[in-house]
Amino acid sequence: MCVAPPTTTTESATSSATSVSSAAPEIAAAASTSSSTIGETATTSTASRTAVNTEMTAGPTTSASVDDTEVSRGSFTSRSSTTTSKPQVLEQEQGLDASTIPVVIIMSVCFACGTTCALVCWFRRRPVSRDQGHVNDGLLAVSVEETISSIPESMEFWLLPVQKIMEMSPDTPLPRHQVCRDMGMLVKRRMHIDDVWSGQYSVDMAAVSHRWPVPEHFDPECMKLRKLQDILKDKPSIQFLWIDWVCAPQWHGGGRSDEEEAEFRMILENILPYIFLGCRVIVLYERIYNQRFWPNVECWISTKMATEHGLVPASEDRLRVLVYGIYSASGKDAESMAQVLEFWHETDTPEAIATLSHDDILVTNAKDKEINLKRNASMDNQIWHRCTLEVKSCDIWFPPQQWPLGCGDVSHDLFPRQHLR
Numbered sequence: 001m002c003v004a005p006p007t008t009t010t011e012s013a014t015s016s017a018t019s020v021s022s023a024a025p026e027i028a029a030a031a032s033t034s035s036s037t038i039g040e041t042a043t044t045s046t047a048s049r050t051a052v053n054t055e056m057t058a059g060p061t062t063s064a065s066v067d068d069t070e071v072s073r074g075s076f077t078s079r080s081s082t083t084t085s086k087p088q089v090l091e092q093e094q095g096l097d098a099s100t101i102p103v104v105i106i107m108s109v110c111f112a113c114g115t116t117c118a119l120v121c122w123f124r125r126r127p128v129s130r131d132q133g134h135v136n137d138g139l140l141a142v143s144v145e146e147t148i149s150s151i152p153e154s155m156e157f158w159l160l161p162v163q164k165i166m167e168m169s170p171d172t173p174l175p176r177h178q179v180c181r182d183m184g185m186l187v188k189r190r191m192h193i194d195d196v197w198s199g200q201y202s203v204d205m206a207a208v209s210h211r212w213p214v215p216e217h218f219d220p221e222c223m224k225l226r227k228l229q230d231i232l233k234d235k236p237s238i239q240f241l242w243i244d245w246v247c248a249p250q251w252h253g254g255g256r257s258d259e260e261e262a263e264f265r266m267i268l269e270n271i272l273p274y275i276f277l278g279c280r281v282i283v284l285y286e287r288i289y290n291q292r293f294w295p296n297v298e299c300w301i302s303t304k305m306a307t308e309h310g311l312v313p314a315s316e317d318r319l320r321v322l323v324y325g326i327y328s329a330s331g332k333d334a335e336s337m338a339q340v341l342e343f344w345h346e347t348d349t350p351e352a353i354a355t356l357s358h359d360d361i362l363v364t365n366a367k368d369k370e371i372n373l374k375r376n377a378s379m380d381n382q383i384w385h386r387c388t389l390e391v392k393s394c395d396i397w398f399p400p401q402q403w404p405l406g407c408g409d410v411s412h413d414l415f416p417r418q419h420l421r
Helices: 013-021 025-032 045-057 086-094 100-125 144-150 162-167 177-182 193-198 223-232 258-278 293-302 333-344 349-356 366-389
Strands: 069-072 075-078 134-136 141-143 154-161 187-192 205-209 240-242 280-285 304-307 310-313 321-325
Touching: 154 162, 154 177, 154 258, 162 223, 162 240, 187 193, 193 258, 193 304, 193 366, 205 258, 205 293, 223 280, 223 321, 258 293, 258 366, 280 293, 280 333, 293 304, 293 333, 293 349, 293 366, 310 366, 321 333, 349 366
Parallel strands: 205 240, 205 280, 280 321
Antiparallel strands: 069 075, 134 141, 154 187, 154 240, 304 310
8 A cells, every 4th residue: 555655734625635635654554454444453454344345335325525534543533515426535545446346346245255154065965963853854754752652662462474365265365354353363472673774574574555446445356455465475484464445444344342442543653663664565656556645655665775874775685575567567567667666766764744734645644755754764763873873773684695686586584583573
């Protein structure tokens, strides 16, 4: 900054601009640090230039040629007699050349943009801590503490032995659960949540995902029964089936007792984290299968596997879903499998919840959708929490070569019998 030699007297009001440029060095220094004129304290030349830029963008204001100038510690006061634009006064006070102002503006914009981009990148790359306590799925917020207590450590489920279904007449509809139970056709098996996530129950258990054609029976024409008999004869490792009509207390055909109603509600709330996440899933696919909530949510979770990172898309050797076409999709197993995987395999939990919450995904009881979307939102957190914070969960994953899935089938010899409860 260049200044004129110091003078000892103040010029008249008509020569105030000359007075500023020829003022004492103390006046120039005071002007460079003045908050009343520049808008902020200037500790460096860069900050001073930024202040100038800020004042300039405010537009011209009524200022003054200096008549009486008072300099006191860090303050600069002027009384006006004529009108001058503030940018001109600031330029005179700071000794800025007009050509440097665009440079200052460009530098300020670049600095602001760079800082913003850096902050955005940092926040996007920063991992979300699950200990923050919430899963925000766009529809439901579930705390970790609620999640840990919501899914029981173990549960008992009724299962239909494959031997029983293979012995049935292919033209006789399966009786409802209460009848099968009272006839001694079913067995009860206790499942433990850690063994579900480790994949141990997929050795000899499979669940059937299907669409009910009518409310009164899941398979009045026995087409599904015949299809299951045809599938299971080539899957010797599957020893037990879970079918909703047979394995959960039903209302149609005689109602439910209070005890059966309580059992049914408990099953309804836990079949996703236990049955459809822990077993192989036989999908009986048809062209309108994907219009219904239950088939869709069962199909989605059957394409996932539990890991130390939570629910993730199942690798090829751990894919539990088996898709078979029925009705108009009969004979189109490969095409049906491709459609299921294309729609659900890469879909994460928030996206699945958003999709399934739409009104065009139909459900008989809206409460079922609410309960199970909430369950889906919570499962990811619980899996991660147990595996990360509890020692017992992290050493039980089967090596990939021991999973009984994929194109072929395996015998029980690959899995120690003591792991099967």
